Amino acid sequence: MAQRTTREMYLGEGSGTGSRHLQVNFGPQHPAMHGIIRILAELDGETVVRGDVEIGYLHRAFEKECEVGPYATAIPFTDRLNYVSPLINNFGYASAVEKLLGIDLTERCEYIRVIMSEISRICDHLTCIGASAMELGAVTVFLYMIKAREFLWELVEDVTGARLTISYGRVGGVKADLPEGFAAKVQKAFKETREVLDEVHRLLTGNRIFIDRMVGVGVLSAEETVAYSITGPLLRAAGVGYDVRRAQPYWAYDRVEFEVPTQKGADNYARYLVRMAEMEQSMRIVERAFADIPGGPINVDFEGRPIDPGAYVDRGKQGKTDGLLLIPITLSPNLQGQNRAALERVNAADKRVVLPPKETTYGSIEGLMNHFMLLMDGYGIRPPVGEAYFPVEGANGELGFYVVSDGSDRPYRVRCRPPCLPPLAALHRMLEGGMVADVVPTFGSVNMIGGELDR
Amino acid sequence: MDGSRIIERLRERFATAIVETGSQWRDHTAVVDRAAVREALEFCKTNPELSFDMLTDLTAVDYLKFPGREDRPRFEVVYHLYSLPHNHRVRLKVGVEEDDAVVPTAVGLWPIANWFEREVWDMFGIRFDGHPNLRRLLMYEEFEGHPLRKDYPINRRQPLIGPRN
Amino acid sequence: MGLGAFFATKLDEAIGWARKYSIFQYPFVTACCGMEYMATACSHYDIDRFGAGLTRFSPRQADVLFVVGTISHKMAPVLKRVYDQMCEPKWVVAFGVCTCTGGFYDNYATVMGIDTIIPVDVYIPGCPPRPESVIDGLMKLQDRIAAGAQRY
Numbered sequence: 001m002a003q004r005t006t007r008e009m010y011l012g013e014g015s016g017t018g019s020r021h022l023q024v025n026f027g028p029q030h031p032a033m034h035g036i037i038r039i040l041a042e043l044d045g046e047t048v049v050r051g052d053v054e055i056g057y058l059h060r061a062f063e064k065e066c067e068v069g070p071y072a073t074a075i076p077f078t079d080r081l082n083y084v085s086p087l088i089n090n091f092g093y094a095s096a097v098e099k100l101l102g103i104d105l106t107e108r109c110e111y112i113r114v115i116m117s118e119i120s121r122i123c124d125h126l127t128c129i130g131a132s133a134m135e136l137g138a139v140t141v142f143l144y145m146i147k148a149r150e151f152l153w154e155l156v157e158d159v160t161g162a163r164l165t166i167s168y169g170r171v172g173g174v175k176a177d178l179p180e181g182f183a184a185k186v187q188k189a190f191k192e193t194r195e196v197l198d199e200v201h202r203l204l205t206g207n208r209i210f211i212d213r214m215v216g217v218g219v220l221s222a223e224e225t226v227a228y229s230i231t232g233p234l235l236r237a238a239g240v241g242y243d244v245r246r247a248q249p250y251w252a253y254d255r256v257e258f259e260v261p262t263q264k265g266a267d268n269y270a271r272y273l274v275r276m277a278e279m280e281q282s283m284r285i286v287e288r289a290f291a292d293i294p295g296g297p298i299n300v301d302f303e304g305r306p307i308d309p310g311a312y313v314d315r316g317k318q319g320k321t322d323g324l325l326l327i328p329i330t331l332s333p334n335l336q337g338q339n340r341a342a343l344e345r346v347n348a349a350d351k352r353v354v355l356p357p358k359e360t361t362y363g364s365i366e367g368l369m370n371h372f373m374l375l376m377d378g379y380g381i382r383p384p385v386g387e388a389y390f391p392v393e394g395a396n397g398e399l400g401f402y403v404v405s406d407g408s409d410r411p412y413r414v415r416c417r418p419p420c421l422p423p424l425a426a427l428h429r430m431l432e433g434g435m436v437a438d439v440v441p442t443f444g445s446v447n448m449i450g451g452e453l454d455r
Numbered sequence: 456m457d458g459s460r461i462i463e464r465l466r467e468r469f470a471t472a473i474v475e476t477g478s479q480w481r482d483h484t485a486v487v488d489r490a491a492v493r494e495a496l497e498f499c500k501t502n503p504e505l506s507f508d509m510l511t512d513l514t515a516v517d518y519l520k521f522p523g524r525e526d527r528p529r530f531e532v533v534y535h536l537y538s539l540p541h542n543h544r545v546r547l548k549v550g551v552e553e554d555d556a557v558v559p560t561a562v563g564l565w566p567i568a569n570w571f572e573r574e575v576w577d578m579f580g581i582r583f584d585g586h587p588n589l590r591r592l593l594m595y596e597e598f599e600g601h602p603l604r605k606d607y608p609i610n611r612r613q614p615l616i617g618p619r620n
Numbered sequence: 621m622g623l624g625a626f627f628a629t630k631l632d633e634a635i636g637w638a639r640k641y642s643i644f645q646y647p648f649v650t651a652c653c654g655m656e657y658m659a660t661a662c663s664h665y666d667i668d669r670f671g672a673g674l675t676r677f678s679p680r681q682a683d684v685l686f687v688v689g690t691i692s693h694k695m696a697p698v699l700k701r702v703y704d705q706m707c708e709p710k711w712v713v714a715f716g717v718c719t720c721t722g723g724f725y726d727n728y729a730t731v732m733g734i735d736t737i738i739p740v741d742v743y744i745p746g747c748p749p750r751p752e753s754v755i756d757g758l759m760k761l762q763d764r765i766a767a768g769a770q771r772y
Contacts, residue, residue: 389544
């Protein structure tokens with residue numbers, strides 16, 4: 001009888017029975033699974049033989065909810081899709097509906113959308129790199145990245161009023177213009193962010209341990225990446241320079257100069273480098289956009305004193321509407337950036353779609369009717385019958401919104417093409433053949449966002 | 456390549472199988488007969504002038520409550536294709552009847568179709584002929600029904616499932 | 621007799637004080653609220669100053685279950701199992717309105733409030749709650765912990 005090996009003794013296998021693979025379940029609730037996902041890994045020793053990925057734990061029926069309400073109701077739902085870069089989702093959906101309606105945006109609005117999208121993209125990459133570095137043990141990097149993200153969230157809060165779920169985009173424009181002094185605040189926040197990125201570069205990029213854990217791990221060849229229709233940083237890390245902002249420019253991306261960073265490695269380290277480079281490019285885009293943005297700072301010149309809103313409405317009710325629309329009123333600070341001049345600068349001049357500013361709503365009967373018709377059930381935004389697909393460059397890749405309209409005020413079908421679904425479908429290819437300790441960094445570099453994946 | 460020329464190529468190759476074509480807002484669409492859809496997708500992928508190497512999206516639309524489409528098939532499976540070398544897009548659609556909701560699978564051409572088709576099965580109940588592993592993707596296994604169909608009410612509750620072993 | 625009761629209550633208070641300043645939370649993070657949870661836990665709005673800095677990523681080692689983010693029907697059994705795996709004394713914080721009442725996701729896929737599944741001690745509403753709300757909720761939780769109140 002053959003001598004039993006130590007392995008057979010410990011695993012209780014006799015000769016002839018062979019060895020069995022160990023099934024290890026990552027998740028669905030697991031600290032390294034950002035959000036919730038289940039990876040059922042079959043291990044042979046330390047090597048992952050099979051990795052079965054199961055998703056759907058955060059399915060919140062986004063597409064069905066969009067069919068319930070009018071077009072504007074879908075915007076808060078789009079916030080929660082990719083919740084680390086919510087502005088891009090808002091604007092993507094709004095652009096798809098604008099494409100159906102055939103609306104052109106004002107130039108200032110296009111620049112604002114670019115600026116806010118890029119700030120959102122930086123937040124997403126900060127969160128991704130921070131979280132995946134934390135899982136490798138570099139907790140300091142996580143704290144630094146979140147600190148930088150707080151600076152950017154303060155900017156977002158200044159413009160939109162909220163930090164995370166902002167509902168800022170509107171069909172036809174944006175909710176309000178940028179506040180005064182925003183360019184200076186952005187400069188300050190970017191200076192701090194650049195310092196943080198510099199520190200992280202010094203901590204991670206040349207770090208022996210980081211390189212050993214990330215280089216050559218989670219490799220997915222360029223052909224397979226394309227075959228799995230993976231886009232975004234993962235595709236660019238494989239050498240294919242496809243970026244929707246370059247290939248099919250939208251908003252103001254054709255007027256703003258930027259580079260599309262690519263790497264050749266197609267492994268986790270290459271993806272990390274691409275994301276770091278993209279953050280720098282995003283900051284450059286925002287700075288160039290501020291240089292080119294038309295309209296300048298909001299400086300409403302008016303002659304005469306502004307009047308109190310109550311007095312304004314009273315005058316309108318009394319019928320003293322002569323020249324009423326020209327008088328500026330002091331709006332509540334909550335409505336900053338929504339006074340008539342600012343709103344007309346950033347929203348398309350399309351009455352079927354865009355809510356009139358408050359002065360017009362309360363100061364004239366046409367404004368009131370317009371407002372009423374846009375909000376009344378059964379009326380509202382009614383695109384012509386048809387369908388439209390609008391791709392934007394989300395932080396993870398091509399985020400597409402496919403909207404089907406039947407002519408009524410409710411969308412017939414809203415489909416969000418999630419950019420992080422293809423990488424997860426290909427995740428088993430990245431994991432198989434690697435070690436069990438590589439599951440976590442690979443999964444982190446894929447940047448799965450549950451809201452977008454499961455919708 | 457210009458979108459209308461893509462449609463022309465498709466028409467040349469699959470004359471009768473193209474049910475209708477359209478181009479709205481710079482999106483070029485071709486509705487293909489179900490019998491020819493596998494060939495059409497393969498043609499789109501392999502033809503060097505088209506070379507649609509990326510299947511960006513595979514989804515479906517339920518036209519049950521759409522006004523004016525009562526005589527047409529209930530479902531439509533929609534393929535969004537993109538070509539990296541030529542940087543052009545096309546949308547292919549296949550009409551699917553309610554009682555014969557089967558479509559040939561695209562898994563052999565683009566591996567990502569595996570998950571997209573599972574999602575369509577989960578949400579709409581359209582089967583894909585030849586799919587290796589057609590099970591639910593987003594909902595749990597015990598779920599009954601196909602939620603994105605128009606006749607599934609949005610807030611129908613199903614009994615809570617208990618912990619599995 | 622009175623002296624024994626005095627020491628017993630002082631002991632209870634001491635235990636409550638120790639427990640409330642050494643919260644080992646298990647962040648059951650699912651969705652967008654997780655971002656605000658991360659923001660609250662990190663340097664800007666530090667929760668480490670409340671003694672809640674160390675997240676125990678195992679239910680066996682945790683005493684407070686922070687349910688952060690929407691719970692869907694697919695996830696609910698997992699939540700129940702994680703809750704069952706925790707040892708007493710344990711508390712549950714429903715973080716975000718999706719866990720309190722389901723939020724605006726009134727549909728086939730969402731559990732309308734986790735208190736249909738597990739008992740909840742503190743509800744922190746908000747979508748997502750601002751870090752100040754989270755800290756307020758945490759302080760209320762600390763009051764409950766110090767008082768020794770349990771719900772199970």
